[in-house]
Amino acid sequence: MNKALIQGAIEVPYRRKTEETTIKWLGHAFEQLTSQLEVDVNRIDGLGVASFSLKPDRCVDMAWQLGLKLSWWMDDSNGGVSGINLLQHAIAAIETGQARNIVLLAGDAFHASDFKDLVANYNQTTRQYLTPLGIANPNSLFALITQKHMAEHGLERSDYGQLVVAQRKHATKNPNAVYRNPMKIQEYLEASPVSDPLVVFDCVPVVAGANAILISHVDEVRNRSGCVRVKAIKGMHNFDNQIGSGLSTGLSQIADGLFADAKLKPSDIHLINVYDDYPVMSLVQLEDIGIVSSQNIRRFLREDVIENRIAINTSGGQLSVGQAGAAGGMHGLVEAIQQLGGRCGERQLKVADTALVTGYGMVQYRYGMSANAVILEGIK
Template identity: 55%
Template sequence: MSSNGFDRVLIAAGVEVPYRRQPTHGSTGELLAQAFGLLLAQSGFSAKDIDGLGVASFTLGPDHAIDLAWRLGLSPRWCMDDCHGGASGINLLQHAVRAIQHGDANVIALVSGDQFQASDFTHLVENYNLTTRTWLRPLQNGGPNSVFAMLTQRHAKRHGLTRADYGAMCVAQREWAAMNPNAVYRAPMSIDDYLAAPLVADPLGRFDCVPVVNGANAILLTRDDLAHNATNVRVRALKCLYNADHQAGDGLETSLKHVAADLWRQAGIGPEDIDLASVYDDYPVMTIAQLCDLGFAPDGDIRALIRRIASHALPVNTSGGQLSVGQAGAAGGMHGLVEAITQLQGKAGERQVDNAKLAVVSGYGMVEYRFGMCANAVVLERT
């Protein structure tokens, strides 16, 4: 086994069913099946080759991964449900790599996505977990917007940032989205547009809050000797840490702070070597927090980091991120992975990062009552 421990496994494809603001006809299961079909078409595999299936979804219920496998005509040797929200994509990836390495499966499809009716989203927000249902719903707190508004206030005060600083990142991501035909929101947005947007929960305005959409993503992993494509992607390093502070911290640091050194050591590179980053971006403040935790502001100069992002000197969330593409429920945990895979395979079209060879992707999510409990990151390389 190679020194980084991820040999013999390739990521052959990553796809996205274009996100839509309004629900389409059909069920979440049909949406995931559409992603599965696109995955087969891009990877060159057939359904009979797939012997592993992982699923992340909030609205697939009462069905589970095994029900979806049956509907897709699969007889998997490895099957996994995941419910880790923004961390689900990398969590599934970690388990799928190990399953292939240890012979539990040879070709694994990972699918994620949701289709929300208005009542579905309301039910999810009000019953996200027992804590939310018991303590927050009676307060009519409005869901995560109010929680992350307080966190943004704390972050801005600590680092001396203004709304315009956070807005510079939103504008930069909209510039990337303008080059992504699958992005839901592509219209040009200036910093004045950002600042003029209605406040949702001070200091968060409309463009700070991730828009809810419907869609799905999927990636395919295979044993390396079975791959059909000339250009594939390999995991170079992967680290996860969940519930690091038991909700006793201030939320301005994620678990990535504790695993970053090991991540870069395992990868054999540093943040300065990365060609692009896909960071889970439900709110701009969390994009900054994750990048800082990963070491992209080693001198603590957050404004310099923001300038690099705004100028595209550091390509961050090159799809437009969820803030412009939208958050399709659990698909949000895989969206950044699919974008990184697309970039590393040279398939990103107008937004393609020149000579992209190395990417870092982070996941974040599963708010208990103050902030996310889960954070993970993976370094990917083009083969």
């Protein structure tokens, strides 16, 4: 992976409600990205799009809307793993000469009926088995996983709240976050219940928004300062055929190889962005990639996390910024690219040379089937 560089990334500020279409949101992201990076649009020959609500249109329709002539394109509607999945394929396309400049877009703009239809018909299993039981969204499923995780590790609700409160603290410095007001642990504990033991702050708020990333061949990049290189990238999907506990993901199968490819150790990573649809899954992923051990989760939450000893989801994560459908799978990537490029303003880390980003999602009967991760390195 020596020929491809990530030139930059942007996030269009999310909104709780919108009258604009998904095409409009994706278009805004494309325009902001190319304007900020001063890219000649005529040199863009690759496009990847992740979206649930773009249908019946697809990536090629988006290309027509943007006036792009493409040699490579890709659709992806795989939710929380879509951003890293698109990146994995785009890097391969650059490395093998299929394209020179690829823009990746991710976004959704749901109206109430659109989102209701998505969760009720997410896949055949949801439609046939879960919706008839009155399970209208994943909250009930992940409440069960949280209960299991609490019992296995001897945790209380306040332990999970430490992660939520810490991420909200990061969000106070992020002008794009939907929720920026500081939160105290008592506010979390007294929040409206959703599905025991989950409260409203444990569940990502649905928003409208879009993200964009530009990956280019090194020969296309005039100034490499502030660019980002992929050190290692891997995915693992349906690793346990839905017969496990849900307290592990495919990351457990790829973590060692990921760090070996990058020639780094977990302690070498300055920033970790894990897919945070629920606090329990953030903790599961952090354990799978070797950041925390099962014996130290409570200490990790009450010391390392709350005292800001470790940089996790520095944007505030989806729990504070919001989940714009498939854009959720690109949110952590965008934050990492901006941090490594020194473009995060007030929340910029003092030292940000390496980052690890995870993706998780595609809930089947019980929990997510898919997981992937990427290790990134900034270029000074």
